[in-house]
Amino acid sequence: xxxxxxxxxxxxxxxxxxxxxxxxxxxxxxxxxxxxxxxxxxxxxxxxxxxxxxxxxxxxxxxxxxxxxxxxxxxxxxxxxxxxxxxxxxxxxxxxxxxxxxxxxxxxxxxxxxxxxxxxxxxxxxxxxxxxxxxxxxxxxxxxxxxxxxxxxxxxxxxxxxxxxxxxxxxxxxxxxxxxxxxxxxxxxxxxxxxxxxxxxxxxxxxxxxxxxxxxxxxxxxxxxxxxxxxxxxxxxxxxxxxxxxx
Numbered sequence: 128x129x130x131x132x133x134x135x136x137x138x139x140x141x142x143x144x145x146x147x148x149x150x151x152x153x154x155x156x157x158x159x160x161x162x163x164x165x166x167x168x169x170x171x172x173x174x175x176x177x178x179x180x181x182x183x184x185x186x187x188x189x190x191x192x193x194x195x196x197x198x199x200x201x202x203x204x205x206x207x208x209x210x211x212x213x214x215x216x217x218x219x220x221x222x223x224x225x226x227x228x229x230x231x232x233x234x235x236x237x238x239x240x241x242x243x244x245x246x247x248x249x250x251x252x253x254x255x256x257x258x259x260x261x262x263x264x265x266x267x268x269x270x271x272x273x274x275x276x277x278x279x280x281x282x283x284x285x286x287x288x289x290x291x292x293x294x295x296x297x298x299x300x301x302x303x304x305x306x307x308x309x310x311x312x313x314x315x316x317x318x319x320x321x322x323x324x325x326x327x328x329x330x331x332x333x334x335x336x337x338x339x340x341x342x343x344x345x346x347x348x349x350x351x352x353x354x355x356x357x358x359x360x361x362x363x364x365x366x367x368x369x370x371x372x373x374x
Contacts, residue, residue: 131210131239132158133197134218135165135231138189142217142251142260149264150214153272157207159188159197168193170234180204194235202242213239214267216249217260221287223341224307224334227355236283240357243280251288252345263288266350269296283355289345300349305340308333 130150134143138160150156162181165171171193179191180200188206190197194215201207215235222230227248236248251263266288273296278284285304292298310331316324334342344351 128153128212129155129157129208129210130212130214131198131201131207131244132156133160133194133201133213133215133235135161135168135194135215135235136219137161137164140219141258142219142249142263145260145264146214146217146249146267149261149268150271152268154212155208157186157201157210159190159201159207161194161197162189162191165193165231167229168195168231168234169229170195170238171231172196172199172238180206182206194231195238198235198238198242202239202244210244212245212247212271214247214249215239216247216251216286217263217267217288218248218250219254220250221252221345222248222250222285223287223345223351223353224305225309226307227285227304233283233285233355236285237355237357240281240283245275245278245280246282247278247284247286249286249288251290253288253290262294266292266294266296281357283357285341285351285353285355287341287345287351287353289348289350292348292350298349300344300347300351302341302344302351302353303337303339304353304355305337305342306335308335 147156172195173192181189215232218232222233227233233248236246240246314326314328341351341353
């Protein structure tokens with residue numbers, strides 16, 4: 128079983144190191160990650176720019192590009208054997224609700240799902256400086272070891288760990304995406320008469336509580352797994368707008 132590891136936090140992040148250290152005990156792991164942090168890049172893909180790729184050793188590569196670039200090169204660049212699973216993470220910070228549309232972590236996993244691979248996006252709510260994410264990585268190891276047959280290709284399995292969680296696989300909550308709210312603020316510096324510099328200084332994140340959501344699970348201390356489809360047609364609206372159009 129070959130596993131491709133990537134992330135959007137950069138090659139030096141503790142999350143991807145923990146995944147590799149833990150998973151390679153049983154699986155063949157191949158690591159390809161951005162040179163530096165590429166958060167909130169969704170499914171950005173470099174199509175007109177050349178990418179600099181550095182080989183560290185036979186199963187480690189660094190890409191001066193986006194997370195999706197890493198996955199695409201890992202799958203199609205003929206540097207690794209054929210992979211069965213792509214895991215993106217472990218991200219420092221959760222990706223729940225509408226976050227999944229912006230997240231580079233989820234974007235990388237979605238790209239893998241589009242290309243027919245088992246795809247997991249893994250995120251943690253722990254921001255403690257220097258935290259090693261080994262506990263989360265060991266959870267993922269057990270998940271793959273014991274429950275791999277439960278997952279299928281063409282789906283992104285979006286996994287979010289609260290800071291403190293039950294290590295029992297039977298305590299997982301299978302959830303739907305919740306509703307994230309954002310309140311963004313910009314710092315504005317006027318450079319010239321008609322030119323200003325805008326810097327997104329921070330986002331106040333909230334959510335609307337919904338039953339069965341990833342937020343509900345997360346705030347009750349459970350690991351949530353949300354299956355995300357790569358097919359985004361709103362089927363009910365398709366039928367309804369056809370009827371409205373006739374009228």
